[in-house]
Every structure is written in structure tokens, then in C-alpha cells.
Amino acid sequence: MLICAESVGKTYKLGVQTVTALRAVSLNIDAGAFIALSGPSGSGKSTLLNIIGLIDTPTSGRLLIDGHDVTNRPPEVLAHLRARSIGFVFQTFNLLPVLTAEENVEFPLLQFREFSIRQRRDRVAQLLDLVKLSDHARHRPNQLSGGQRQRVAIARALATGPRIVLADEPTANLDHRTGTRILRLMRRINRMYGTTFIFSTHDPRVIEVADRRVDIEDGAIVRLGVRNGKTWTYAAERTASTPDDLPDELPDELN
Amino acid sequence: MLLSIAVRNLARQRTRTLLTLATIGFGVVGLVLVRGFVDDVLWQLRQATIHSQLGHFQVFAPGYIEGARRDPLTHLIAEPADAIAKLRAIPGVEAVARRLSFSGSLSNGHGQVAVVIEGIDPASEAQIGTAVRIVAGVALDRASGASVMLGEGVAQELGLHPDDTVTLLAATRDGALNTLDATVAGVFRSPFKDYDAIAVRIKLDDAQALVGVDSVNSLAVLLRADTPVARTIAAARHVLPPNRYDIRGWRELADFYQGTAALYHREFLVLLLIVSLMVVLSVSNSIGMSLHERRGEFGTVRALGYPPSTVFREVIAESALLGASAAVLGIALGSALAMLISAVGISMPPPPNSEFGYVAAIRLSVSSVALAALVGVAASIVGAIQPARRLARMPIVEALRHAS
Structure with missing residues (x-):
């Protein structure tokens, strides 16, 4: 099991009120999954995504990644885990505006002393080629379209060869056609490299691309679905598993 | 990056x-x-x-600094000629001026004021005291006979001018009173008004005769430009043993500065x-x-x-x-x-x-x-x-x- 959330809860203070964002959510995700967390705004899907991505901490329950309990680890340890294991694709792309496309992709790699400049450049070129943006390597984000920016963000998310890529509403700021292309690209990477993709969305068209869906309402999982051809089969158990035809490990070229 | x-x-x-x-x-x-x-x-x-009073450093007999105000004639430099020769041999030393300072009074027959009398070498003092201006009359080395240079404040106090006759009164080392009749050679102005209000300068021989001593109570040393002061003072302390000489840098002596x-x-x-x-x-x-x-x-x-x-x-x-x-x-x-x-x-x-x-x-x-x-x-x-x-x-x- 790559990710295991056990009764994960999240509450926070809003003035004098205590707001519950997640209510004892349990979820298992195997390596190589392509999962949509769906639900309306404020349902708690982004909170769950953030907790899985180690950029937010649960107030109850625990989270295991690769069997290791990562709950309540210090910020420096979580940062190390994020750098090694998790890539992020954001709704607003979140590219660093002063860097070019290739520098944005290279940026996460600067944390790793084991990469030489040559290795970093090769990897960046490979990833920009993967997202078909080699011709735009020297462009700044403000010189790119929304779809191009999101492709740079995907290349950046893959730069360190993470096992998990989390995408928070990755198509929300894109038109339908561009959004579909982005989803196809993520799906292709998922199939090529076995990278686990978990994305949050409330767009039914986006959910259709996923193998598994986790429907969340009012901070709780209300339904777990598994794709069965063009329809969904809803399971009673609160676990999403990996399709058998996807590899568990990353191919060598990204390790 | x-x-x-x-x-x-x-x-x-x-x-x-x-x-x-x-x-x-x-x-x-x-x-x-x-x-x-x-x-x-x-x-x-x-x-x-440095260029009005102190030079870069001064040499005294041990105990002079502490007891000078009470009795400046008690602590005199034993062999000034020997000390001067040793000081002049130190690289960077430009001039060494002998001084004998003591308190006394100055009168012109109409009035009398308390003064500090400084016996000086006019030639050496001219080298050190480049910041001292002569505002009336001439310098001591151009005057003949018993002459006196007055600080501007002293001259104003008694209304004295060059060629006026004055009498200096001081106690000798043995406690007797002695006088020196002198002619005013000139009036000087240093950068320090307080000093000009009490200082009179006479030739060293006249000063020694007035108080009955044959030595001096300080040697003021001027260094050439760009000579390191602290290093030269250290060299002076090396050649002049501390049991016989007390050497003080200008900064130690310059309270106003x-x-x-x-x-x-x-x-x-x-x-x-x-x-x-x-x-x-x-x-x-x-x-x-x-x-x-x-x-x-x-x-x-x-x-x-x-x-x-x-x-x-x-x-x-x-x-x-x-x-x-x-x-x-x-x-x-x-x-x-x-x-x-x-x-x-x-x-x-x-x-x-x-x-x-x-x-x-x-x-x-x-x-x-x-x-x-x-x-x-x-x-x-x-x-x-x-x-x-x-x-x-x-x-x-x-x-x-x-x-x-």
C-alpha cells in the first residue's frame, strides 16, 4: 500500500468557531493509481489532498506512506519526504514567475546535491520533451498559455521522479479542450511510468478520466467508485486499489 | 540559481x-x-x-605626572642630554624640546597675575609648536637678553605689549622667592584659549636660573609625518628605562582632546x-x-x-x-x-x-x-x-x- 489514511480528521479554528474539514477519513491507495477525489466546494477534498501531500497536518488519525507513519513529523522531515516522493500540480499552476520554463522544471532538482548540472539539464530536456514544450524552454510563465503553464507544472512535478503526483483542480483554470489534453497527458504519464496520480475536482468530465473515484461530502467519504468500462461500480469498502495492468515501480529512466 | x-x-x-x-x-x-x-x-x-603643546609624546621623571601640580621641581629628569641623544637616535624622531614648567606670577608694576612659566628651547619649540601663532612682537629666539613671550590672555589681562617690561616671580626649588625682570618679546596665540590665559614662555636658561635648577621636567618629542606613534613610543620605552623615565603619549596628556x-x-x-x-x-x-x-x-x-x-x-x-x-x-x-x-x-x-x-x-x-x-x-x-x-x-x- 503506497498511501494509507487511517481515520484522518482535520479541524481548524475560524474565529471562535471550530470548523471540521475532515471527519475520520480512511483511505488506502496503491501505487500506480489514477484517482479522482470529487465533491463540491468545501467538501474537504482539497484538505485530504493537502494532508496526503504532507503540506497540511491532520488533527486526528494517522497517515502512512509506504508503510511509514508520517503523522506529526517535523517540518524539515516532511519537506524531505515531499522533495523525494511527491509532486504537485496546482489549479493556478504556481510557476515561479522570474524563472523560465526550463528553470521552473529544474527548480525542485536543485535540492539534490547528487545531480550534476549536466544531469539536471538532461532531465529537464527529457521532461519538457515529454510535455511537448521543448520549443518553449526559455519562455517565462507570462509568455505561455494556461495549458502550456500547466504542462510546465506537470514536468516540474515529475522532475524529482516522485511516486505520487497530487493535482488540485488541475483543469479548473483551463478551457475544456485544454483541460482534456492535460488530463490525457497525466493519464499517459501514469500509464508510462506508473506514477500515482491523485487529483481533486468537481468537474464530472474530469472524473470520467479516472480509474477510481472517491466522493467526499461534508468532510467524509460517501462513495468509492471503480471504473467498469463506461460505468462506475461503487464499493462498500473504503479502499481504492490499483489496476492490475499498471506497474508498481518507476521505470529506471526516472529513478 | x-x-x-x-x-x-x-x-x-x-x-x-x-x-x-x-x-x-x-x-x-x-x-x-x-x-x-x-x-x-x-x-x-x-x-x-600635538603642534601647540604636547608633541607626539613626552618624557618625564617618574612621579612627575602625579606630583607636578603640587611641586613641579621635585621630579626633574636626571640626565636630559643623555635621554635626548637616545631619543634622537630613534627613527622617525624629528625634534626633542626641553621644557621646565612651574607656576609663578607676572607683574608690570600696575597689576599681577598668576601664570604658568614655561622655560623652552626656542628653536626646538618652533619645530613642535607650528600651531602657535605670534600675534604681536617676535619669537623668543629673535629677542636678546631676558625676554618673555606672553599668552594672548595674559597680555590682555595686564594690557602688555611688546617691549614692555615685566617681572616674573617664582619659588626656587629650595623655597626661596626669586624674580626675573624681562622684556616682552611678543604675544602668542595657541589653539587653546585656556592655555593662552595663563602661559608665559621664557628661555630655558632664564627659567633654570629663576628657580635654581639645572635640569628640565619634560622632553616633548615630535615625530616626522607618517611615523607610527605607538611603535615609536614603544621604542622610546625600550631605550629609556621606566625606573628613570615616564613616557606618555599625547593622547594620555590631552584631556580636552x-x-x-x-x-x-x-x-x-x-x-x-x-x-x-x-x-x-x-x-x-x-x-x-x-x-x-x-x-x-x-x-x-x-x-x-x-x-x-x-x-x-x-x-x-x-x-x-x-x-x-x-x-x-x-x-x-x-x-x-x-x-x-x-x-x-x-x-x-x-x-x-x-x-x-x-x-x-x-x-x-x-x-x-x-x-x-x-x-x-x-x-x-x-x-x-x-x-x-x-x-x-x-x-x-x-x-x-x-x-x-
Whole structure:
């Protein structure tokens, strides 16, 4: 099991009120999954995504990644885990505006002393080629379209060869056609490299691309679905598993 | 790349960066100019002190400094000729002047005033006392017979002029009273009014005859320009054993200089603190605003796996770069202004205890420029610490909410 959330809860203070964002959510995700967390705004899907991505901490329950309990680890340890294991694709792309496309992709790699400049450049070129943006390597984000920016963000998310890529509403700021292309690209990477993709969305068209869906309402999982051809089969158990035809490990070229 | 990012971020917010650069830069300019002005004022006071009374250092008999006021004739230098020969042999020594100082009174038949009588070598004293001006009459070495040079205040007190006759009265070493009739050769004005109000100078032979001694109570030593004073004093202490000679540097003997220097340094310190505070607040405000706008970016950086310490360092590096750039600009502008102001000169009124006005300049030195630069950079870093800490501690999710 790559990710295991056990009764994960999240509450926070809003003035004098205590707001519950997640209510004892349990979820298992195997390596190589392509999962949509769906639900309306404020349902708690982004909170769950953030907790899985180690950029937010649960107030109850625990989270295991690769069997290791990562709950309540210090910020420096979580940062190390994020750098090694998790890539992020954001709704607003979140590219660093002063860097070019290739520098944005290279940026996460600067944390790793084991990469030489040559290795970093090769990897960046490979990833920009993967997202078909080699011709735009020297462009700044403000010189790119929304779809191009999101492709740079995907290349950046893959730069360190993470096992998990989390995408928070990755198509929300894109038109339908561009959004579909982005989803196809993520799906292709998922199939090529076995990278686990978990994305949050409330767009039914986006959910259709996923193998598994986790429907969340009012901070709780209300339904777990598994794709069965063009329809969904809803399971009673609160676990999403990996399709058998996807590899568990990353191919060598990204390790 | 992190440095490159810092540079690009500074360039990106051009107006804010320029304003912050200007604040830090003008702070540095202010420090360069004020410190240069203070250094020049103190340098001129130092020169006046050395070249009017003290020389670069003086040699006394042990116990003279402590007992001089009570009985200056008790502690005399045993073999001044031998000491002078040894001092003159030290590299850098330009002149050694013998002095015999004691208190007495001066009268002209109509009035009498208490004075300090200084027996001097007119020739050697002329070398040391270049800051002493003769405002009436002639110098002692051009006068014949028993002659006296009067401080301007003494002359005014008794209404004396050159060629007037006066009588000096002093106690001999044995306690008897003795007198010396002398002619006023001239009137002098030193940079120090207090001194001019009580000092009269006579030839050393006349002074020794007046008080019945054949020695002196001090040797004033003048060094050539650029001779290191402390090193030469150490050399003098080496050749003149401390059980027979007490050697004091000019600074130890110059109470007025020390008081003035302490006052100016205290004032400069206050200015330094004000400028530092100004830069810290300005940088803190500027960096704070910049980071506030870039919270989302730093949230992204943290999400990508960079730890809080990297975010902190990045912010500090950006601010240090800003401070260093401003320091370089401030030093360049400050130095240019210093040279311009020095070329024109700042006309200064006579300071307290002086009759001399003077023209001040801005004296640039490596230490003053380095201090100004250091303050610019250090204050920029200090100003960034709190915003950087706040940002590094901000929850990632909260920071990401502000990403656009």
C-alpha cells in the first residue's frame, strides 16, 4: 500500500468557531493509481489532498506512506519526504514567475546535491520533451498559455521522479479542450511510468478520466467508485486499489 | 540559481527595490559624510594639540605626572642630554624640546597675575609648536637678553605689549622667592584659549636660573609625518628605562582632546543607531510587503520540498544583496560628495576654548567607509529577519491560498 489514511480528521479554528474539514477519513491507495477525489466546494477534498501531500497536518488519525507513519513529523522531515516522493500540480499552476520554463522544471532538482548540472539539464530536456514544450524552454510563465503553464507544472512535478503526483483542480483554470489534453497527458504519464496520480475536482468530465473515484461530502467519504468500462461500480469498502495492468515501480529512466 | 532568483526578484519589483536602495544608500552616504566630518574635526584637533603643546609624546621623571601640580621641581629628569641623544637616535624622531614648567606670577608694576612659566628651547619649540601663532612682537629666539613671550590672555589681562617690561616671580626649588625682570618679546596665540590665559614662555636658561635648577621636567618629542606613534613610543620605552623615565603619549596628556573625541564619538554612535534603525525599519517594511505579495510563491517552494530554513535563507540572501548593492552605491555617492565638499571646504567657527576658526573637510578612510557599508548590509539583514521568520513559519496551505 503506497498511501494509507487511517481515520484522518482535520479541524481548524475560524474565529471562535471550530470548523471540521475532515471527519475520520480512511483511505488506502496503491501505487500506480489514477484517482479522482470529487465533491463540491468545501467538501474537504482539497484538505485530504493537502494532508496526503504532507503540506497540511491532520488533527486526528494517522497517515502512512509506504508503510511509514508520517503523522506529526517535523517540518524539515516532511519537506524531505515531499522533495523525494511527491509532486504537485496546482489549479493556478504556481510557476515561479522570474524563472523560465526550463528553470521552473529544474527548480525542485536543485535540492539534490547528487545531480550534476549536466544531469539536471538532461532531465529537464527529457521532461519538457515529454510535455511537448521543448520549443518553449526559455519562455517565462507570462509568455505561455494556461495549458502550456500547466504542462510546465506537470514536468516540474515529475522532475524529482516522485511516486505520487497530487493535482488540485488541475483543469479548473483551463478551457475544456485544454483541460482534456492535460488530463490525457497525466493519464499517459501514469500509464508510462506508473506514477500515482491523485487529483481533486468537481468537474464530472474530469472524473470520467479516472480509474477510481472517491466522493467526499461534508468532510467524509460517501462513495468509492471503480471504473467498469463506461460505468462506475461503487464499493462498500473504503479502499481504492490499483489496476492490475499498471506497474508498481518507476521505470529506471526516472529513478 | 538561488542567487539568480534573488537578483531577478529584486529586479522584478523595480520601484520598491529602488526606494529601498535609496533609503539604505542615503543612510550609507550619511554615515560616510558624518563620520568623515567627525574624523576631520578630530584630526585637526589632534594636529592642533600635538603642534601647540604636547608633541607626539613626552618624557618625564617618574612621579612627575602625579606630583607636578603640587611641586613641579621635585621630579626633574636626571640626565636630559643623555635621554635626548637616545631619543634622537630613534627613527622617525624629528625634534626633542626641553621644557621646565612651574607656576609663578607676572607683574608690570600696575597689576599681577598668576601664570604658568614655561622655560623652552626656542628653536626646538618652533619645530613642535607650528600651531602657535605670534600675534604681536617676535619669537623668543629673535629677542636678546631676558625676554618673555606672553599668552594672548595674559597680555590682555595686564594690557602688555611688546617691549614692555615685566617681572616674573617664582619659588626656587629650595623655597626661596626669586624674580626675573624681562622684556616682552611678543604675544602668542595657541589653539587653546585656556592655555593662552595663563602661559608665559621664557628661555630655558632664564627659567633654570629663576628657580635654581639645572635640569628640565619634560622632553616633548615630535615625530616626522607618517611615523607610527605607538611603535615609536614603544621604542622610546625600550631605550629609556621606566625606573628613570615616564613616557606618555599625547593622547594620555590631552584631556580636552579626549573629552571632545568622546563627545563626537558618542554623537556619531547615536547617528549610527538612528540610521541603522531607519534602514532596519525601511527594509523590514519593504521586504515585508514584498513577501506578503509573494506568499504563494514561497508556499509553492515549500510544497516542492524546500524546508523552512531554505525559505529563510532565500529571503535573507535577497535582503543582503539589496543591502550590499545599496552600500556600494552609497559609498560611491558618499565618496564623490566627500571629495566635492572637501574641495569647497566647510567654514567652521572657533570651537569652545579656541580663537581659531578653521576649514573642515570630509576625511575618507577605509575604516569609516567599511563601517558605513557594514551598517548598510547588516541593517538590511536584521530588517529581513522577522519577515523571513514569519514567512518560513507560515503554514504551506495558508501560503498557497495566496498563489495566483
